[in-house]
Amino acid sequence: MNPQLLLNNIRGVLTRLEDSIIFALLERAQFKCNQKIYQPACWPEPESRESIMGFLLRETEKSHALLRRYTSPDEHPFCQGLPAPILPELRFDENPLRPNQVNLNHTIRSLYEERIIPFICQPGDDSQYGSSAVCDVHCLQTLSRRIHYGKFVAECKYRDETDAFLEPLQRGDREALHRLITDERTEQQVLQRVKRKAVSYGGGGKVSPGSEGSLGIEPEKVAEVYRQWIIPLTKQVEVLYLLQRQ
Amino acid sequence: MNPQLLLNNIRGVLTRLEDSIIFALLERAQFKCNQKIYQPACWPEPESRESIMGFLLRETEKSHALLRRYTSPDEHPFCQGLPAPILPELRFDENPLRPNQVNLNHTIRSLYEERIIPFICQPGDDSQYGSSAVCDVHCLQTLSRRIHYGKFVAECKYRDETDAFLEPLQRGDREALHRLITDERTEQQVLQRVKRKAVSYGGGGKVSPGSEGSLGIEPEKVAEVYRQWIIPLTKQVEVLYLLQRQ
Numbered sequence: 001m002n003p004q005l006l007l008n009n010i011r012g013v014l015t016r017l018e019d020s021i022i023f024a025l026l027e028r029a030q031f032k033c034n035q036k037i038y039q040p041a042c043w044p045e046p047e048s049r050e051s052i053m054g055f056l057l058r059e060t061e062k063s064h065a066l067l068r069r070y071t072s073p074d075e076h077p078f079c080q081g082l083p084a085p086i087l088p089e090l091r092f093d094e095n096p097l098r099p100n101q102v103n104l105n106h107t108i109r110s111l112y113e114e115r116i117i118p119f120i121c122q123p124g125d126d127s128q129y130g131s132s133a134v135c136d137v138h139c140l141q142t143l144s145r146r147i148h149y150g151k152f153v154a155e156c157k158y159r160d161e162t163d164a165f166l167e168p169l170q171r172g173d174r175e176a177l178h179r180l181i182t183d184e185r186t187e188q189q190v191l192q193r194v195k196r197k198a199v200s201y202g203g204g205g206k207v208s209p210g211s212e213g214s215l216g217i218e219p220e221k222v223a224e225v226y227r228q229w230i231i232p233l234t235k236q237v238e239v240l241y242l243l244q245r246q
Numbered sequence: 247m248n249p250q251l252l253l254n255n256i257r258g259v260l261t262r263l264e265d266s267i268i269f270a271l272l273e274r275a276q277f278k279c280n281q282k283i284y285q286p287a288c289w290p291e292p293e294s295r296e297s298i299m300g301f302l303l304r305e306t307e308k309s310h311a312l313l314r315r316y317t318s319p320d321e322h323p324f325c326q327g328l329p330a331p332i333l334p335e336l337r338f339d340e341n342p343l344r345p346n347q348v349n350l351n352h353t354i355r356s357l358y359e360e361r362i363i364p365f366i367c368q369p370g371d372d373s374q375y376g377s378s379a380v381c382d383v384h385c386l387q388t389l390s391r392r393i394h395y396g397k398f399v400a401e402c403k404y405r406d407e408t409d410a411f412l413e414p415l416q417r418g419d420r421e422a423l424h425r426l427i428t429d430e431r432t433e434q435q436v437l438q439r440v441k442r443k444a445v446s447y448g449g450g451g452k453v454s455p456g457s458e459g460s461l462g463i464e465p466e467k468v469a470e471v472y473r474q475w476i477i478p479l480t481k482q483v484e485v486l487y488l489l490q491r492q
Binding site for chain 2: 016019020023026027030043044052055056059060062063064066067068069086087088090127129130131133134138200201
């Protein structure tokens with residue numbers, strides 16, 4: 001069995017990514033919403049029609065593409081037209097995924113800018129445009145990795161219970177597929193764990209009470225980002241992947 | 247009093263940066279040393295004479311410079327010849343620092359590549375060059391910000407006890423200045439707190455025992471990075487700043 005398809009290994013990756021996502025959201029929430037950084041017309045960058053954040057996202061993806069980031073089956077770029085890798089490509093002989101074109105980054109970015117940012121950050125503008133955009137790029141990359149990891153989850157579930165999937169797949173029945181991949185008990189466990197971690201990290205490891213290490217975001221909100229956006233988008237990736245898998 | 251010189255505010259920033267540094271080191275320690283990424287001759291990038299990590303550091307600093315990162319008094323670039331900001335410069339009317347040229351990033355980078363990486367990462371090569379370099383850039387930027395924050399600490403200490411500093415400054419007596427800025431009790435508190443945070447973060451918030459969320463670095467090692475490198479370099483910044491301050 002390919003180690004990337006062992007459920008324990010997949011869970012290990014997802015749990016690690018929880019830490020990264022929680023920490024990235026906490027870092028972003030230090031700054032206000034700074035809506036201007038998402039509006040293309042709000043700054044003088046001449047060439048692209050991108051916002052400040054979009055500009056930084058593209059520049060970051062360009063350099064990461066040169067280092068072959070997007071040749072890995074668990075990485076998906078937000079931008080198109082990125083340069084080819086300078087580093088010789090790694091051979092992913094063991095890529096267990098079927099060829100597919102599932103990439104929800106356009107949706108992830110819109111939801112992030114329009115819903116998640118106003119949800120986790122204080123409203124207003126503190127002029128910290130560069131710092132906020134740096135955090136945004138990190139948040140988006142980490143969210144994208146977590147959500148698209150649904151492909152590995154789906155492949156694993158499909159191989160474990162192929163018979164159950166065949167008929168809904170033949171019918172293209174998204175709702176039935178959605179029911180098949182849903183495991184409410186695990187979802188509840190994730191939400192509880194995320195909340196506990198957010199308490200722990202947001203409190204500076206609960207080392208000292210008071211303001212020290214306090215990052216200005218309620219642990220419930222981090223769990224709510226998982227409940228409202230991350231888990232549903234992951235499941236959407238799983239369904240879309242299964243539909244393209246045949 | 248400028249709020250950037252209130253000791254409580256400075257401590258708040260340093261405590262926040264502890265979280266960022268610990269998390270960044272934990273993220274890097276997922277991957278092996280991958281020494282190749284620090285060796286310029288080990289990859290085919292044609293133009294610069296930089297290593298893989300150095301290439302990514304420069305590309306990252308280029309885009310951050312465009313977003314005016316290095317116009318902030320608490321930010322210091324590793325690279326030279328960076329482009330001018332596209333964003334209109336923020337006016338730091340309240341910059342409380344005296345003009346100075348203190349920038350220890352060359353030393354920070356050498357120590358990081360040659361000492362800290364072999365100390366926190368498993369030896370060997372896992373081919374995760376891009377991922378490791380992305381973590382490295384984040385580690386270096388965060389370490390640099392923390393260490394150069396010593397300038398604010400030094401300015402604060404100088405203003406609080408100007409008389410005590412005058413004579414050693416006139417003599418250019420580095421050892422006496424070093425003694426004056428040293429507060430061993432606070433250093434011990436920092437080391438203890440860093441270790442406790444590293445336990446908490448590295449254990450996935452101690453949510454669940456066992457391997458889940460375990461990032462493969464001992465909490466003692468994170469505290470040791472502080473003891474051996476971060477605290478001494480911060481104090482070096484403080485002394486150099488004071489010597490240039492007059």
